[in-house]
Amino acid sequence: MSVKPSPVFKPVEAPSVPVHEVPPVAVLPVANAPRRKVPPRVRRYLVRSLALLVALLLWQLASSTGFELFVKFENVPTPVAVWQALLVELSSGEFYLHILHSLQRIGIAFALAAVLGVSLGIAMGRSPLAEDIILPYIELLRPIPAVAWIPLAILMMPSEESSIIFITFLGALFPVVLNTCQGVEQSSKLLVRAARSLGASRTAILWHVVIPGAMPSIVTGLAVGMGVAWFSLLAGEIISGQYGIGYFTWASYTLIEYPKIIIGMLAIGGLGTLCTLLVRLACSPLLRWQKRGGH
Amino acid sequence: MNSATQLNRLAVLDHSRLARSQEGSSRKGHISVRNVQVEFGSDAGRRVAVQDANLEIRPGEFVCLLGPSGCGKSTLLNAVAGFVEPCAGELRVDGQRVKGPGPERGMVFQQHSLFPWKTVKENVAFGPLMAGVGKFEADQVGRTFLGLVGLSAYEDAFPETLSGGMQQRVGIARALANYPSVLLMDEPFGALDAQTRIMMQENLLDIWREFHNTVLFVTHDIDEAVFLSDRIVVMSASPGRIIADIPVRLPRPRSQDLLTEPAFIALKRECLALIRQETLHAFEQQNATH
Numbered sequence: 001m002s003v004k005p006s007p008v009f010k011p012v013e014a015p016s017v018p019v020h021e022v023p024p025v026a027v028l029p030v031a032n033a034p035r036r037k038v039p040p041r042v043r044r045y046l047v048r049s050l051a052l053l054v055a056l057l058l059w060q061l062a063s064s065t066g067f068e069l070f071v072k073f074e075n076v077p078t079p080v081a082v083w084q085a086l087l088v089e090l091s092s093g094e095f096y097l098h099i100l101h102s103l104q105r106i107g108i109a110f111a112l113a114a115v116l117g118v119s120l121g122i123a124m125g126r127s128p129l130a131e132d133i134i135l136p137y138i139e140l141l142r143p144i145p146a147v148a149w150i151p152l153a154i155l156m157m158p159s160e161e162s163s164i165i166f167i168t169f170l171g172a173l174f175p176v177v178l179n180t181c182q183g184v185e186q187s188s189k190l191l192v193r194a195a196r197s198l199g200a201s202r203t204a205i206l207w208h209v210v211i212p213g214a215m216p217s218i219v220t221g222l223a224v225g226m227g228v229a230w231f232s233l234l235a236g237e238i239i240s241g242q243y244g245i246g247y248f249t250w251a252s253y254t255l256i257e258y259p260k261i262i263i264g265m266l267a268i269g270g271l272g273t274l275c276t277l278l279v280r281l282a283c284s285p286l287l288r289w290q291k292r293g294g295h
Numbered sequence: 296m297n298s299a300t301q302l303n304r305l306a307v308l309d310h311s312r313l314a315r316s317q318e319g320s321s322r323k324g325h326i327s328v329r330n331v332q333v334e335f336g337s338d339a340g341r342r343v344a345v346q347d348a349n350l351e352i353r354p355g356e357f358v359c360l361l362g363p364s365g366c367g368k369s370t371l372l373n374a375v376a377g378f379v380e381p382c383a384g385e386l387r388v389d390g391q392r393v394k395g396p397g398p399e400r401g402m403v404f405q406q407h408s409l410f411p412w413k414t415v416k417e418n419v420a421f422g423p424l425m426a427g428v429g430k431f432e433a434d435q436v437g438r439t440f441l442g443l444v445g446l447s448a449y450e451d452a453f454p455e456t457l458s459g460g461m462q463q464r465v466g467i468a469r470a471l472a473n474y475p476s477v478l479l480m481d482e483p484f485g486a487l488d489a490q491t492r493i494m495m496q497e498n499l500l501d502i503w504r505e506f507h508n509t510v511l512f513v514t515h516d517i518d519e520a521v522f523l524s525d526r527i528v529v530m531s532a533s534p535g536r537i538i539a540d541i542p543v544r545l546p547r548p549r550s551q552d553l554l555t556e557p558a559f560i561a562l563k564r565e566c567l568a569l570i571r572q573e574t575l576h577a578f579e580q581q582n583a584t585h
Binding site for chain 1: 376377378395396397398400401402404407408409410411412413421422425426453455469470473
């Protein structure tokens with residue numbers, strides 16, 4: 001198109017070339033240019049990594065000089081020593097055996113807690129009678145920490161293994177029951193009405209309306225339950241048990257292999273986070289509908 | 296959604312069922328409300344929501360329940376739906392006493408009544424699935440009725456990704472998928488903007504022309520009531536009672552051009568006057584008794 005710009009258009013176009021916005025000092029220091037190109041997100045992660053690195057350096061310094069001011073670093077292994085011990089542990093089968101034992105206990109206890117907890121929670125949410133029967137037990141037992149159960153669990157359960165699993169199960173159970181019950185009780189009256197007017201039976205309403213509606217609460221309960229399960233498991237493993245990451249950590253203390261304490265601690269943190277993540281990931285197909293506008 | 300493509304879509308409907316429900320238009324979808332009283336609360340907190348309501352609706356008739364908020368029109372609708380039990384009087388649909396909700400009385404709610412965890416198609420297929428047809432067949436019915444409301448492209452979307460008007464179209468399709476003889480609608484377009492609302496009213500009339508089932512439609516909008524219905528039943532508040540029954544003899548099919556025609560405006564004026572007169576009358580009666 002070779003249409004000449006009509007004079008009418010000219011004044012309109014003129015302001016689009018902002019003469020005044022051109023910096024009067026055109027020569028900026030060149031060194032500034034690349035620093036500005038680091039995206040803010042990357043920069044923030046750099047700062048976070050740096051913050052951690054500073055802590056590591058301080059730790060190394062404190063441990064190697066035997067810093068002591070109320071807190072004693074004399075017996076705390078240096079990060080370098082921990083790293084070296086970690087390499088040794090990662091190449092030994094024993095370490096994985098401990099992790100495997102812990103995971104197995106978590107697996108059994110959590111599965112039991114999930115099945116029983118969701119069932120009890122649904123029963124309580126749906127039936128006032130069931131709630132009246134179950135709730136007193138929960139209110140009575142819930143404030144008792146898992147660690148407090150250890151002596152009785154050892155006395156009651158046929159083996160040490162089963163007592164650890166029992167304690168772990170108990171820890172996971174309460175968050176699952178309570179969250180499920182809450183989710184079920186909060187199911188939408190309107191959606192239940194809609195389902196009834198479409199010919200749904202009581203059972204169908206439970207499956208198609210109540211449980212899907214409670215699912216976000218149930219998943220939260222399961223994720224919290226998984227966290228508490230790890231907490232309870234470690235209490236059990238430290239006090240009784242012959243394998244497991246909690247036992248590994250405590251045994252490292254009694255055997256004066258201090259770098260392994262840190263390795264145990266990090267493994268516990270990592271595994272707990274990983275398991276909670278797995279629970280959320282496994283449940284995410286059930287909550288696909290919650291992602292709004294996801295195309 | 297124009298009428299031609301819509302009729303095309305209707306070609307996929309289950310014509311034997313449609314024919315049955317239409318041929319039954321002389322028999323199916325008769326609503327009878329006799330001396331119905333609905334009260335909430337007990338003793339001191341007792342509140343009369345619907346007082347001595349009497350109403351006969353012929354099969355295939357489009358009736359609007361019109362009145363201000365809190366006049367008990369939704370309560371009366373919910374009583375017909377079977378969600379609310381009257382404390383006195385008799386409620387029958389096709390001779391059967393209403394004992395609870397049922398698929399032969401399809402319900403369309405004001406908003407947010409779709410199952411958010413089901414896709415649009417699964418929502419529409421829910422009724423047929425509950426009726427015991429297989430999953431495959433239910434899905435087929437779901438697709439057919441989504442086509443009817445022009446939302447075939449969204450069958451796998453979740454309801455929350457749809458606009459309010461689209462969600463209401465899904466709600467209508469879901470209620471119709473059970474081939475109900477009565478369609479109960481509780482201010483279904485109340486939450487929509489004016490433009491969408493007019494379009495939805497036209498679509499509803501198009502659909503109703505094909506199904507010709509009985510429609511009981513609750514609204515507080517006089518324009519909407521006059522535009523849609525064969526008859527306007529006016530209710531008044533505290534206590535909620537029927538105060539007028541106005542026939543609407545405007546020609547069908549109706550389109551939004553009707554809204555500016557003298558006949559429409561005349562009828563609207565007549566309604567307004569009647570409602571005003573009845574309301575004043577009611578006020579006087581109340582004052583007299585006090």
